[in-house]
Amino acid sequence: MDKQQRLKNWEEKTEQSMNRFPERKERFHTSSDIEIQRLYGAEQENYPFESLGLPGEYPYTRGSQPTMYRARFWTMRQYAGFGSAEETNKRFRYLLEQGQTGLSVAFDLPTQIGYDSDHPMARGEVGKVGVAIDSLEDMEALLKDIPLDKVSTSMTINAPASVLLAMYIAVAEKQGIGAEKLSGTIQNDILKEYIARGTYIFPPKPSMRLITDIFAYCQSHVPKWNTISISGYHIREAGANAAQELAFTIANGLAYVDAAIEAGLNIDDFAPRLAFFFNAHNQFFEEVAKFRAARRMWAKLMKEHYGAVNPKSWQLRFHTQTGGSTLTAQQPDNNIVRVTTQALSAVLGGTQSLHTNSRDEALALPTEDSARIALRTQQILAHETGVADTVDPLAGSYYVENLTDELERKANEYIEKIKQMGGAVSAVEQGYMQREIHHTSYETQKRIESGQEIIVGMNKFTMDNEPQPELLRVDPELGEKQKEKLKLLKSDRDQNRVSAQLEMLRSAAKGPGNLMPVILECVKSYCTVGEICGVLREEFGEYTGV
């Protein structure tokens, strides 16, 4: 197709899409009244159509939609949750009132690792890094008075993702909302748990089965749900550099695609619901380039390697969170500035949703004040800076395009190496990614300690006698209260029904069928997260690290 024709087609298509999703303004302009075009560069003689494409077109280097933020800003989605379901529900409703547009649930570690609050391993951890959920009862309290057909909810849950998704579906049903109306995301990315985050339960093989069961179930029952959020975030936090984050995330993505195909699913049926989750660190241009490279790499792999034909299968959509490990405990207000530039890189990289960290996260969970400033940071970027008024404004920068190409090249080298090791699952089992990340993280530490790498306020421009900020405290009695609540639940529920459901789960786990329907019945019978995961632990065994 000739270039002029291609551009013309794009313009027509964009006009059509604008009938459905109109732009925010009739006319965008700068302070000097210069009109801001939707797209720059594509009219040029030597515009590289092959490597950049047009926004919303293969290979999506310039963005996954044609008008990007001129139509709608990214979703401002702050990860929140602590203490009891009731407290977290209050924080959610506060954030929605403040203009947040999506929810993101943080669960406490016992929930994430499939232990009830009264399990000995849960000691000291109940309600600490997120909300404690033992049964459907807690989930009902967590989502009280939140219209589940209107908000989209992201849940950071991996090993027991099926259980928490089933609870979400069950609560919606009680609100009279069908599963087909629900939108949101479960993280459900077990490979990066083995690599970097640590909340695994089962060994890789049954874990991959749970994941593909979710893919298959959601395809027919919860079609608007993002069934996985393939996460580079934690890989980066564990110490990886940008190229490693990109490479290992995409390698993990390929492993999920392979597993789903092996389970008999059709690529174009599940691939459109795969989502990604990246980190935004300090090196501004490299981060922008990383997001652009990720889109291009995924599109090529899906189209060329797997032969997907639905354009939605080619599109890499992603959530971004600013880099927690870049925050300093010293002079914590400086973190607001770090978060701002990191958030800007995510926006210029075309993120679909964004979490901005709070200034005090190197010290404790964020206070309400800190959480509000973090959200305001996004709102200022969206409403005041004009960075969202044109699509992919850094395209064509010699530097950014070069970084985009280089990151793709470096990441492909890693992906090739992982392929030779038998794919991501096997590379994880051999500890390959773990070692690579540790090596990079230790080198970074040495550079910081020798002063080659400067962290403002920490190894340079330090202050004596810093004032101590106010910090959030989680109710230390919560563990006991949650245990009491659980005891009450266990005496109130229909114990025979619980036992029967758990036995059905056990036999389903032994067989080949999809586990989602039986898990859904378990949660509706008020089986606890610990009971459900307990049965699966007995059937599947536990992963113990490499």
Next chain:
Amino acid sequence: MKKTIRVLIAKPGLDGHDRGALVISQALRDYGMEVIYTGLRQTPEQIAAAAVQEDVDAIGLSCLSGAHNELFPEVMRLLLERGAEDIIVVGGGVIPWEDIPFLESKGIKKVFTPGTPTIETAKFIEKAVYERDGISSATSKATPPERIDHIGIAVSSLDESLPFYVNQLGLTLEAIEEVPSQKVKVAFLKIGDTRLELLEAMSVDSPIAQFIEKRGHGVHHVALGVTNIQERINELKAGGIKMIQETPVIGAGGAQVAFMHPSSTHKVLFELCEKSKKEEA
């Protein structure tokens, strides 16, 4: 002979963030210690048992999930129960500052907050273990002074002396200030990376007035630039050096200073001087 220190790095609770634990493990190894890393999800019982079985000198507990107030003291209780309370226990992670006194009261020797250089942790463990084992700190390496910070010269009048330094020698006058703790007025003249400090007594009971009366004008003291001045003082005291100030006082430019007694230093008056980090940056 220096003993090889054995350290157990442990992750109590369910927290999966082990970047810090892995980095500190390797840093302590690079420092020359033997390090055993437990891996994730260890109960306090497992940690205490491993520490006893591996016969370690020290334990480093890492926790970023907020469970430290329950899990760290539990490790201490179990160590005591096993008669292993002589093991030095330190902690790190995301630990709010206000929790530190509580943890220390439970026997945690020190909590290292984010941003602590690994070398500092290594040195702390080494020192604590040596002290516990009665290995005198003289056998551990004393940290030498890093530079001549300045040379002090006693004068009867800054106004009379300064023209020589500024006009004849051509040195730059940096600052003139009063130091109440020494009852002196001083002038700093920069010379390369170091300085000359001219000292004029502000009253008859100033040490400078007494010095001039006894010995006349001239070179008064040599100031050695150090870091961690209190530790340096302790090291010198342990080595039998008599100090005029055993805890630092504020000197010119806001620096922390302490003088060694000339009777211990072959009649030369030496000052230890630590500049605040802010000034150096």
